[in-house]
Amino acid sequence: MNLFDVYPLNDIEIVKASGSTVWDAQGQEYLDLYGGHAVISIGHTHPHYVKRLTDQLNKVGFYSNSVKIPLQVQLAEKLGVVSGKTDYQLFLCNSGAEANENALKLASFYNGRKKVIAFTGAFHGRTSLAVSATDNPKIIAPVNSTDHIVFLPFNDEDALKKAFADFGGEISSVIIEGIQGVGGIKEASVSFLQLIRTLCDQYDAVYIADSVQCGYGRTGQFYSHDYAGVNADVYTMAKGMGNGFPVAGISISPRFKPWHSMLGTTFGGNHLACAAALAVLEIMEQDHLMENAKNVGDYLIAELRKIEEIREVRGRGLMIGIDLPEELTQVKKNLLFKQHIFTGEAKPNVIRLLPALNLSKEQADQFLENFKIAIKG
């Protein structure tokens, strides 16, 4: 049997990893500023994480949601504290797309409506409604296409006001990334997020904050949307939550009341997933990782802005987009194969930095030095 060939691959096999360093099968060392796509939040093979997962696996790895799983309650309590939303409720699932799918569904159950507002440049996942709310027709299968989704220009306040004025009574939810990741590290403006809050309140629609990539402390706030100073109704999260163990969730405001079987999943919130997620939050708290993400991120952004060849540097904390001119398309490849540094990308020519939240200033300097070399070719 062959693999279904859907991923363009780099010819590299990673066999060992520690913190923000990974090694390939030939023993070559790399600095990891990609974190396997914003997933590695507390660093690869963190000893506390490895121990907590190993200990849990030796007790019980999995049982379904038909029995009490106290680890879920512990996780909900800790997440409430670390995220600053102690009165919110937690539903656990397995991936970012599934988190968004459940959030959109929850909103529709809540207000009985069907229309969803999404924005140009958005990426919300590949399952049915999440992919329909994603601004990329190439990955929307005919069976997924629906007229329930209305795309509006990102950060366009007049367009949003007009949509609510025209058909506000039909709008179930507004879904938005605090910082668009796949879209090229583009930040939702504070006033735009505040307007979403106001209009959702006015029309009883649901504000869904897709924090799958920009959340979990990456920007220095637990949810990047919170820079706007208003709460979302539902926050979706995934990538950084389990440091590589597949676990995702939605944090739900007290305004939503659950009923049995409203949402559900076989694997969501299993013992191992909860142990992984708890280990991440414990390290985030203990090592002040949100503060580190902000400090090292601010430093990186300031230093990158001094480099003339870069068109624009965008982002917050350790979610950074380096927008390069067309003649510098080779930089990402150079970084990987010559300087041995993993980074992410966004089309057409943006380098995305999504490292572990405990990246050190020395590692940031190592990147900056090598980046300047990579630009020269």
Ligand SMILES: Cc1ncc(COP(=O)(O)O)c(C=O)c1O
């Ligand atoms: C903002 C955002 N939402 C949702 C998703 C989907 O997450 P997953 O791949 O875990 O389904 C992604 C993945 O890149 C994302 O960046």
